[in-house]
Amino acid sequence: MAEPLSPLQPVWQPGRHGNLSGGAGVVLSETRPASIVQVAAWPGSERAVIAAIRAATGLALPDGAGGGVAAATKAAFGVAPGRFVVVDQAEGLEGELRSRIDAATGSVTGLSHGRTAIRVDGPKAEWVLSKLFAVDFGLTALPVGSGVATQHHDVLAQIQRTGAMRFDLYVFRSLSRSFWKTLCHAAEDVGYEVI
């Protein structure tokens, strides 16, 4: 089967850009996970859904709004009450989850093509993102693993902190090229590297 085409391709320019007097403040990349799945629980079924996610991925989600967990190739985080985004670099996650979550427990929606995963990594990651989102990216307010659903004007974004200085953003594919340009623009003052 043909490789899925990245919507960022024409504007993806590997290398270092912007003001590099202090080095690259952030590294920008597209992580291209093969599986991006939304899982939603009916009220009262949240624990069952969390257990199913754990069974399918091995990720133990904390029980609480916005909680999440990130591993090397997999991640999961809450984006709304009882609603989670689960990500795997490998294919097949949607089927795995569907086999474990029936209609009486919740719903599973494949979004692998519909969302573009962008990683912002580096000491200036909080600074760059704070230009675009009205979110407190402080480590205490948004600990590693946790996530938030927000938007930059018309661009909805689900953001997970996957490291002390690293954030993974999931944005609508159709808007991702425009958003990528905005993100690069925002990172110019601290310098950025595209990999």
Place this chain on the structure above:
Amino acid sequence: MSPRRTADSGRIDRSRQIRFSFDGANYSGHPGDTLASALLASGVSLFGRSFKYHRPRGVMTAGIDEPNALVTVLKGDGREPNIPATMLEIYDGLTVVSQNRYPSLAFDVGAVNGLAGKLFSAGFYYKTFMGPVFGPLKGTRFWMFCEWFIRRAAGLGRAGYAADTARYERVNAFCDVLVVGAGPAGLMAARAAAEQGRRVILADLDTRLGGSANWSDETIDGMAATDWVASAIADLSGRDNVRLLPRTTVWGYYDNNTLAALERVTDHKAKPETGEPRHRSWTIRAGSVVLATGALERPLVFPGNDRPGVMLAAAAERYAVEFGVLAGERAVLFTNNDRAYRSAAALARAGARIATIVDVRDTVSAAARRLASECGAELLAGRAVVATDGRRQLSGIAVRAFDARSGTVSGDARNLAADCLLVSGGWSPALHLASQAGARPRWDSGLQAFLPPEPTQNWIAAGAVAGAYSTAEVLRQGLETGRMAAGSADEDDGGLPLAADDELDPNPAPVFEIRADGKAFVDHQHDVTADDVRLAYREGFVSVEHLKRYTTLGMATDQGKTSNVPGMAIMAAAVGKPIEEVGTTRFRPPFAPVSLGSLAAERHGHLKPERLTPMHDWHVANGATMFTAGLWFRPQIYGLPGETIEQAYVREAKAVRDGVGIVDVSTLGKIAVQGPDAAEFLDRVYTNMFSTLAVGKARYGLMLREDGFAYDDGTTWRLGETEFLMTTTTVNAGKVMQNLEYCLDVVWPDLKVHLTSVTDEWAGAALSGPKARQVLEACVTGTAVDDATLPFMGIVRGEIDGVPVTICRLSFSGELAYEVYCGAGHGTHVWETLMEAGELFGIVAYGLEALGTLRIEKGHVTGAEIDGRTTARDLHLDWMLSKKKPFIGSAMMDRDGMTGPGRLELVGVVSLDGRPLNGGAHIVESSNPAAPRDSIGHVTSVCYSPALRKYISLALVEDGKARLGTRAFVSDPVRKRFGPVELVSHHFFDPEGKRLHG
């Protein structure tokens, strides 16, 4: 060295020279200079012309409160007017011009206005240009005659026409404690809060943090105040939990402790670094706020108080100590308070000659007398300045005896030579932010000042803004408020630096104006005099709010920072009431002017994001003309060389009817509707039934609004027992999603249904035309696509070149047609494979124009017809209104006026004169173009129909169904189009739908 530059004082870098120009003349200064300090050092005293009378004006202040010295900065092709010279940092190549003068600053013909002072008094415009016309010199018509001249004769700076090419950006910040103002109180508060481990932001509008400590020459904690500032800043800078924001004006205090600030990032640079914005707009969400905004010295009001050379005492002190500039060579101090004596002493230490101190008070404290004697100045107590001399520069003053209790002058005038008059009328706390987030300010009769009100949000005031007078008290308040803001109960004084208590009397005499002959200015920026205030009172404008609007006192860029309190005091005296009973205007954002670019920030020049389909690049590469539909970019036509738009879409539409065409339908809204109650939910939101829909089938659905009008339409596919894929129109996708979410959250929270936008998950291509099936047969594997396997409204799953696809047989064109969906990442690959497979059948890609043509020929409606005013019956969709169930809108769709005669109904229109029709044109019955009489409807969608070989349109016409087969006329006077038409069925082409079924 300039004669006005002191020998060695000041915080400027004397080792370096900066060159700049003002009104075409070249000057130099040093790093650390403002334009005002550098020009003063060069002996310049004339900075601008006044708003109304074109009087020569100099520098009155040294900060954001400057009303007079406004200049225009030229940078590239741009010009930015009304910048206070006191806030403009010089840099090499800075080019500045003065404002509101012609032909030059020194010789300004507009100064003739000063001769007509009485004419231009308060209410001039109301009295002269409003109301009915009486003779040639009254009323609105007269205004229209005068406007051109007045606009050029009065005003501030002139904006440029060149587009602003600067970069701007926005930043969101969150902190536990925001400290506004980095003077001694603010630094102390920030340090105290930071020591508690809180996240602290410290913002100050000046370049150099430290506030008054930079020019007070005081001792704090056993060291020079500036050294204490340096150590405090070093301490704060070294903390991870502190962010320092110099050059940042906090200008607005909004709900939920959200504050707006403007950082002037590169205004002081000739050229920004890569990526650096000119301004940065901060939105700061703070747990608590310490307002340490200080106080602003206010002037006294007396005749000639606007002459260049008249300057606030503390401003002159600041120029001397911080910038190493003496404002004059022979200075006189005119004051109503002790604090100004300290300014005089500081000036004397810096090398200025303080010849005389004129004090309105009979009795002056011993501490102040000591300072006067330190200066070597003659002290004239119980006296007041009643006049000033000089043309474009002060040359002397006149002093008379003054009774501070009665406010009267007496005796003979004594003339004194002076090129600089230092004035101090007391201090006004800078309570603007407190006022924005508080109740009414409180009047303190001792300090003769308004103090911060009771907070309505989580802030505390510290330092001079709270009425603190001595540095010791300021520091103590800073420590306490910093801890309070951090939530600490610590009361230990261990961290409090030592500072000497002040022996000076903090309270000024309650004197605001010296009444004598001549223009005495209250609001220097708008040329409002004390007589204007009294005139307003006499004409009934007693409320301070009315006073402001009638006289313009306190308006314009400085927002009355130096004029509000004197203005209120003069009004209070006129009314005969204490100031506290007259009150003050409430402050609102912004505290200081804010660049519009910073508010637009990253959207400057880029209003909306571009929303692109998965096949966007293919369209562009293959010659599509793209146009926008909401945020989306969609192909309009794929024009061939030399083709007009009409020729292109006619060719494309004809190709579809004759063979096969392909169009990108990825933009259709797609919503996954999942859950055990999904079918029930759809029954409630659609007018027709969906619970009876079989798995693997699709159905066309119509939604109404709650008020019964048609809302949106589309097909919904049943992919599983509990899983549907709803499609909406491109334009309404977001609205429909929001409305459905609202229904689930609020109206039917008991339903187990999840909604997810999957618009971007799927790429969609519609294959239309009699050869569409053959194209699919040539490339689809894993499923058959024959009529039995894939009947009308049927759904199958298969593969195209290994990519999983879902195919639904449905038609918007009236032809045999299929929509092929695949994962968006595979969209281009599947599209190209379909094109390749279709090559044998003459496939063409077609754009929105052809799409519209095909649907108009079939009489399908879109947003042009579902316009929020039409009902299902108007659109002949009443067959979709289920009688077996209620649905959104069913209770309201049959109310009075929604049915019966007189409704605009969908019809087809055929042009009988062979000319195009225009959307929005009226349909009329009269054949006389000069008197078309009443409109009976309007054209909604138009095209040239290749199938009918005529210009046709859809239209909404009154009782349209009954008019079918009749003639009418299209009337479009705006586009000069009138002609005969025939009203026909909206089903122009293949009304039986034979082609649909292949």
